[in-house]
Amino acid sequence: MNILVIGGGGREHALCYALARSARRPTLFCAPGNPGTAALAENVSIAATDINGLLAFAREHAIDLTIVGPEAPLVAGLVDRFEAAGLAVVGPTAAAAQLEGSKQFAKAFMEQHGIPTAASRTFEAADFDEAVAYVEGGTFPVVLKADGLAAGKGVHICDNADSARASLREMLLDDAYGEAGATVVVEEFMPGEEASVFALTDGTDYVLLAPAQDHKRIGEGDTGPNTGGMGAYAPAPVVTPGVLAAVEAQIVRPTLDGMASEGTPYRGILYVGLMIDAAGNPRVVEYNCRFGDPEAQVVLPLLASDAVDLFEAIAHRRLGEVEVAVADEAAACVVLASAGYPASSTKGVPIHGLDAVPDDVVVFHAGTAEQGGDTVTAGGRVLAVTGFGPDLQAALDRAYAGVDAISFDGMQLRRDIGQKGLKRVAG
Numbered sequence: 001m002n003i004l005v006i007g008g009g010g011r012e013h014a015l016c017y018a019l020a021r022s023a024r025r026p027t028l029f030c031a032p033g034n035p036g037t038a039a040l041a042e043n044v045s046i047a048a049t050d051i052n053g054l055l056a057f058a059r060e061h062a063i064d065l066t067i068v069g070p071e072a073p074l075v076a077g078l079v080d081r082f083e084a085a086g087l088a089v090v091g092p093t094a095a096a097a098q099l100e101g102s103k104q105f106a107k108a109f110m111e112q113h114g115i116p117t118a119a120s121r122t123f124e125a126a127d128f129d130e131a132v133a134y135v136e137g138g139t140f141p142v143v144l145k146a147d148g149l150a151a152g153k154g155v156h157i158c159d160n161a162d163s164a165r166a167s168l169r170e171m172l173l174d175d176a177y178g179e180a181g182a183t184v185v186v187e188e189f190m191p192g193e194e195a196s197v198f199a200l201t202d203g204t205d206y207v208l209l210a211p212a213q214d215h216k217r218i219g220e221g222d223t224g225p226n227t228g229g230m231g232a233y234a235p236a237p238v239v240t241p242g243v244l245a246a247v248e249a250q251i252v253r254p255t256l257d258g259m260a261s262e263g264t265p266y267r268g269i270l271y272v273g274l275m276i277d278a279a280g281n282p283r284v285v286e287y288n289c290r291f292g293d294p295e296a297q298v299v300l301p302l303l304a305s306d307a308v309d310l311f312e313a314i315a316h317r318r319l320g321e322v323e324v325a326v327a328d329e330a331a332a333c334v335v336l337a338s339a340g341y342p343a344s345s346t347k348g349v350p351i352h353g354l355d356a357v358p359d360d361v362v363v364f365h366a367g368t369a370e371q372g373g374d375t376v377t378a379g380g381r382v383l384a385v386t387g388f389g390p391d392l393q394a395a396l397d398r399a400y401a402g403v404d405a406i407s408f409d410g411m412q413l414r415r416d417i418g419q420k421g422l423k424r425v426a427g
Contacts, residue, residue: 001026001308002062005041006078007048007069008032010366010384011293015067015307016040017362018300022308031057035375036365051078058087066090067311068268071149074289075101079268088315092289095264099255099287100271103147103185106287113258115251117284118143118187118275125172125182135164135186143187145286146171148180152228153342157189190275190283193420195236196295197244197272199252200310202319203265206256207310208248210302210326211239212295213421218342220416227342228381231417233332233392234298237424238276247274247282255287267314271295297364297384298331332395333386334403334417338367339410341380346410349377353406361402362386377408392421 003026005015013036016028020040031054033043046053048070058066066082068074068091077094091097098105110117123131135142135158144167146154154177158164171181194216198209213236218224239247251272259266271288291300303310304325313322338345345367354375357363364386367379383406387398396418403413 001064003028003308004054004058004061004063004066005030005037005069006054006066006073008034008037009069009293010364010381011291011296012069013037013364013366014296014300015069015291017364018303018307019311022306024306024308026308029057029061029063034365035368035370036363048073049076051076051081054078055081055085055087058082059085064088065308065312065315069290071097071100071288071290074268075149088312090311090315091268092266093264096259096266097289099259099266100289101149103145103286104183107185109258110284113254115254115258115284116282118190120185120187122147122183122185123168123172124184128168128172131168131172131184131186132165135168136161139188140164141189143189144168144171145185145187146177146181147183147185148177150177150180153177153226154180155226190277190285192275192277193238194285195239195274195276196292197239197247197252197274198291198295198299199256199270199272200314200319201256201267201270202314202317203256203260203267204317205320206252206270207319207324208244208252209299210234211236211244212292212299213238214292214295215414215417218337218412220414225342227337229292229294229335230337230414231332231334232292232294232298233330233395233418233421234295234302235330237392237421240280243276243280243282246280247272251282251284267317293366294333294335294381294384297333297386301362301386301388302327302329302331329388329390330392330395331386331388332392332399332418333364333384334399334413335366335381336383336385336403336406336408337381337412338377338379338408339412341412345377345380347376347378349408349410351375351377351382351406351408356405357385357402358398358405360388361398363402363406382408382411392418392425396422
């Protein structure tokens, strides 16, 4: 079986890792891939957003199944093009991917279908003065979100009126995020603890993977600017069985039913970013139309079922025929980022110690390249080091043992990944 994974980051390395473990031993291709995926798949020099090039490759190489990693090609309609060509593909159509592609669309959808989320208002550049008056007349902190795709950077949490006014100016008038920030959603701040739930669905049936918790801030103790994610672990104890039942009943099922009722059935990976309050009530922070990164690096290795069978069933609308199991253990991932991240990144810096990582640790490549026979940095988030164990503490110990074997100049990491989970386990 020939499988094409689209994308070139840590999430796509994790997808290749899960697929390569299949008893069906598929032939894997990854476009464009990275030095990590090269050990599992044949890397193909086609950009993830080059839909014409990817479609031509899939036809020429008799690709049986395509799995789309990043959001941009999904929002741009890759799935629509592949399905029109009669190719099996995992991911939502462009219409369904609006759940991530437009925060304004997602908020209106949730309001219409009674899905719990933060109260919000939407503003454009012409509404700048009205937007300023709105936030100044409200309570703080307040959350400002660029409507479109902003590579995970379009969210500002403002603690006072001056900060909110400056952020609104930056987003609406100064084009900080280009077209993605031409419309801004202003949300109430939701207190609580964040978690991520992943539903894999064929549009009718769905299965849930282990709930995870990401760590967005660059600094320990959740300080500093937001990043794409500095680490994750699964399962997240904050998502108790009761919370998970509420997420299914109040969010996952209504989302899938609502999308189907609007004529845009959702198929593929539905990422539900949650805020869970002190009483255990979940509300939606955001939807994503794909796996999170670095959450993929913990939830996919915990998949105990055959990944090829699972993704094939999603593409062919027969998920209800497949048994899906999640391993009864924990996984923890620590991201190693380059100097300057998230504001900038240093590239071409040699990475040392990859061959010294313990055998029970998996290193997923996120932003690396090969240069003169050496593996070097090539992005802000460089590596995602994942450990496994019977419980969260053991998984964290193994992940950090892997981290301690690796070094490169300017390497940034957090040493407090998973601490919220440990405190909950300790009671």
